[in-house]
Amino acid sequence: xxxxxxxxxxxxxxxxxxxEFGLQPKTVITREYPALGTKNxxxxxxxxxxxxxxxxxxxxxxxxxxxxxxxxxxxAEYRYYDMHQVIASALKRCQIEFN
Amino acid sequence: MEYDYxxxxxxxxxxxxxxxxxxxxxxxxVIDKRDHRGGNVxxxxxxxxxxxxxxxxxxxxxDQKIWDYVNQFADFNRYTNSPLANYKGQLFNLPFNMNxxxxxxxxxxxxxxxxxxxxxxxSIPFSTPSNLEEQALLMVGPDIYEKLVRDYTEKQWGTTAxxxxxxxxxxxPLRFTFDNNYFNDQYQGIPIGGYNQIIDALLKGVELRxxxxxxxxxxxxxxxxxxxxxxxxIDEYFNYCFGELAYRSLRFITSAIxxxxxxxxGTP
Numbered sequence: 367x368x369x370x371x372x373x374x375x376x377x378x379x380x381x382x383x384x385x386e387f388g389l390q391p392k393t394v395i396t397r398e399y400p401a402l403g404t405k406n407x408x409x410x411x412x413x414x415x416x417x418x419x420x421x422x423x424x425x426x427x428x429x430x431x432x433x434x435x436x437x438x439x440x441x442a443e444y445r446y447y448d449m450h451q452v453i454a455s456a457l458k459r460c461q462i463e464f465n
Numbered sequence: 466m467e468y469d470y471x472x473x474x475x476x477x478x479x480x481x482x483x484x485x486x487x488x489x490x491x492x493x494x495v496i497d498k499r500d501h502r503g504g505n506v507x508x509x510x511x512x513x514x515x516x517x518x519x520x521x522x523x524x525x526x527x528d529q530k531i532w533d534y535v536n537q538f539a540d541f542n543r544y545t546n547s548p549l550a551n552y553k554g555q556l557f558n559l560p561f562n563m564n565x566x567x568x569x570x571x572x573x574x575x576x577x578x579x580x581x582x583x584x585x586x587x588s589i590p591f592s593t594p595s596n597l598e599e600q601a602l603l604m605v606g607p608d609i610y611e612k613l614v615r616d617y618t619e620k621q622w623g624t625t626a627x628x629x630x631x632x633x634x635x636x637x638p639l640r641f642t643f644d645n646n647y648f649n650d651q652y653q654g655i656p657i658g659g660y661n662q663i664i665d666a667l668l669k670g671v672e673l674r675x676x677x678x679x680x681x682x683x684x685x686x687x688x689x690x691x692x693x694x695x696x697x698x699i700d701e702y703f704n705y706c707f708g709e710l711a712y713r714s715l716r717f718i719t720s721a722i723x724x725x726x727x728x729x730x731g732t733p
Binding site for chain 1: 474476477478479481482485486489491504505506511512513514515516517519520521522523524525526528531532534535542544548549550551552553557559612613614616617619620621622623630632655657658659691692693694695696697698699700702703706707708709710711712713714715716717718719720721722723724728729730731732733
């Protein structure tokens with residue numbers, strides 16, 4: 367359930383049992399509160415605006431010179447990947463690496 | 466060298482890489498600074514429920530190869546993401562579809578809904594958007610924008626929609642059928658038993674060290690493998706030499722509740 371008004375401080379509540387159609391006697395819910403990404407918070411969503419894209423391209427240029435390191439996944443590629451996209455990206459990388 | 470690959474991060478990318486590497490006989494070490502494997506798909510078991518510890522993860526894809534790939538490691542149920550919006554206690558179906566339009570305006574046919582939206586958009590006195598608010602108004606008009614877009618977006622970004630750039634909302638798809646399925650993909654579901662079993666199957670037979678921070682022992686880790694797969698923040702890898710990349714974050718507050726009737730919200 368998304369809370370789309372300003373009065374509710376969280377953006378969403380999820381009730382986890384429904385993901386697997388559970389009928390357990392108790393329930394577990396999670397409220398999601400938005401937060402700004404600072405160094406001590408978990409980084410979830412990259413902000414792909416002009417400033418950060420430029421910054422990322424500078425890092426990517428450095429990364430491309432590290433021949434012994436493969437940079438992959440949401441944080442190393444600075445891309446909002448869904449799960450299927452991360453898996454596709456990893457498999458593609460493996461094909462290059464192992465063939 | 467002790468290992469062919471050091472893999473930094475036991476999330477999906479690192480775990481898939483480890484699995485494929487092992488298949489071709491490569492020796493891998495996977496490390497992760499957290500106390501669990503799986504990255505953000507990790508599920509924590511509470512009250513017999515698989516709690517999506519880093520937020521809802523609903524698997525969906527149009528790619529049959531990827532669908533077949535994940536189905537090797539778990540059976541998936543037929544879960545369909547059909548979220549609801551709660552605006553000041555009023556409920557609306559998402560994504561924007563005929564159900565939503567009926568709830569907003571009482572319109573019952575696609576033609577009535579299209580006419581209503583055209584009338585809404587026509588009331589907007591400008592044609593070139595210079596910020597997110599203007600962009601959204603031009604796409605869906607004031608009613609949808611005010612009830613379902615504005616406050617939610619402002620909460621997410623911690624600033625006003627007028628201060629946000631238009632590019633954040635590239636499109637706001639409108640669906641003129643009574644269909645609440647959020648995703649358009651052919652395949653969708655949740656692994657029965659949670660995501661951890663997929664990670665465990667991928668990492669089976671691969672050495673894994675948890676609670677292990679790459680940066681605290683960087684020279685050591687760089688000395689034990691021929692190559693590295695790094696899945697952490699790219700700016701941190703380079704010691705933030707050009708500055709910090711921006712992220713949006715979330716705070717999760719999870720509570721277990723004893724209920725007599727088994728549902729509190731009734732929807733994920």
